[in-house]
Amino acid sequence: MHTTVSDGTDSPSEILSRVKKAGIELFAVTDHDSFAAVDVIRGIRKKKDPAYLSGIEFSCKDEEGKYHILGYGFDPEEAGMRAVVEKGRRLRLEKVQARLVFLGKEFGIRFPEEDLEELFTMECPGKPHIANLLIRHGYATDKKQAFNEYLNLMHLQNAYVRPEEAIQGILGGGGIPVLAHPAYGDGDELILGEELEERVKRLVSFGLQGMEGFYSGFTPKIRREVVDIAERNDLYITAGSDYHGTNKMVILGDTGLDAVETLPEGLLRFLKKVKE
Secondary structure (H helix, E strand, O other), X not given: OOOOOOOOOOOHHHHHHHHHHHOOXXXXXXXXXXXXXXXXXXXXXXXXXXXXXXXXXXXXXEOOXXXXXXXXXXXXXXXXXXXXXXXXXXXXXXHHHHHHHHHHHHHOOOOOHHHHHHHHOOXXXXXXXXXXXHHHOOOOOOHXXXXXXOHHHOOOOOOOEOHHHHHHHHHHOOOEEEEOOOOEOOOOOEOOHHHHHHHHHHHHHHOOOEEEEEEOOOOHHHHHHHHHHHHHOOOEEEEEOOOOHHHOOOOXXXXXXXXXXXXXHHHHHHHHXXXX
16 A cells, blocks of 8 residues: 555545445555655554554566565564665665656656755655646646656666565564565566466575465456466465555455465465565
8 A cells, every 4th residue: 555655645644534435454655665654654543443564665677687575573673674775775866856857858847946856855756646737738648648648758777776675674674575466567567377486486595484375456367377476486375455545446445365265375474575
């Protein structure tokens, strides 16, 4: 789940309220490259409220492709973890600046100073926030057009945290590194079969401990394949909706777990681990 700290539309306190209303028993907020919501939720959460795990989602890339690495149950005060988060935020700001320069050079688009000041004071600005500016100023009618006709035309090669950096940072903070929505790569890329298993094994060599086997965007076939790969590689299995509020058509708590009668062993082990 994502809050206004990154690219969601619900504040951390609103997320907690929605989680309680939905009857969810265990949750984590996984904002992109930031754990700013962790302290907020810990500060307002009551003992009777649903169980809570610290969470984050690192946007990673290397020579083999793009990955989103989730971290669960880490200590946000650990120095190595903070260093990776700070690097992720710095790279985000650099990418935002590069995209603004690109829009100016290629399309003559320049936003008012007050919009830019607001953009750079955000915790985790990114493409969705620039897309909102394109819509606000009439260059696009919706985010799809903003991405396809403007933002996706620029390709940044090296402005990413590497997956091994994210994984080691999470492990250093005592957390569990998990590959988010494993079947989905860059854009509309679908990764399955041997290609997915080889990718997973490579990440395991860096210290990956889990895979997101239940996800709002998975078909039953994809879910079965991801869960099978996780089980074959003795990995934890997690469930996530990827809820972004009104920024995505995803229902809070929609993970696909209600479609199975028996929870896989990897998920049971994960639940046992985080409850210790």
